[in-house]
Amino acid sequence: MISVVIPLYNKEKYILETVRKVLDQTYQHFEIIIINDGSKDKGPDIVNEINDPRVKLFNKENGGVSSARNLGIEKSQYDYIAFLDADDEWLPNHLEEINNLITKYKGSADIFVTNFARKYATGIHIDNRKPDELKEGIVKDYFKIVVKKGLIHTSCVCVSKKALKMNLFDERLSRGEDMDLWLRLSKDFGIAYSPVITELYLQEAENNSRVKSDITKSLIYYLDFSKVTSIDEKKYLKSLLYRKYASLLKNIDFANFIKLMIKQGF
Secondary structure (H helix, E strand, O other): EEOOOOOOOEOOOOHHHHHHHOOOOOOOEEEEEEEEEEEOOOHHHHOOOOOOOEEEEEOOOOHHHHHHHHHHHHHHHOOEEEEOOOOEEEEOOOHHHHHHHHHHHOOOOOEEEEEOOOOOOOOOOOEEEOEEEEEEEEEHHHHHHHOOOOOHHHHHHEHHHHHHHOOOOOOOOEOHHHHHHHHHHHHHHEEEEEEEEEEEEEHHHHHHOOOOOOOOHHHHHHHHHHHHHOHHHHHHHHHHHHHHHHHHHHOOHHHHHHHHHHHOOO
């Protein structure tokens, strides 16, 4: 049995179809926990109209996606928790593939992740990685892999509640909060991977906004290299930091650039 946690904030355009894609899964042993994080649109009303007892809506004041996911974890009933963003899409075999990974590797892993593709408004899908780039099984050298290309996307991962009890989402963060959690989890728990694409990650203007956000709510701001002992982890974190510097300069965001430089001791 799997608990599916969906944070909901102003996604009335997508939420019905997202939930339908879960209800249409070939694997049917699940509950859907939707956390309304203070939405100002009709998204919660749309959820309330869905006639399925497995769909459960909880309301809270707006506190950000991390607090919404953490509440979803708290409200979940089952031992494994799959995350799904309200504007992403599961293919019909997603939970079945996740369950196959759990069945095969639960003795060695607490994190179960499938491959995904990016979906653009034009209808074009671009695979995150080709099937022969990484085979099914327990992931070794996590930081060597992710320094080249991301492995875990929030909407294609399932984590044991045992692991999540020790590692929740950092509620200070609204940018990179998912990467922060995968980084922490990867140090203590095994990762089982399937090259089968089971999720479509929506790429739209609102997902790629250039609106200047507060750098102090980003994972990058809190990177602490003094606690890193692995060479590969240090390479990965430095790549994240340098990409952020480049992005801030490109977007002429000098205020956040300076904040980050001061925080990182430059």
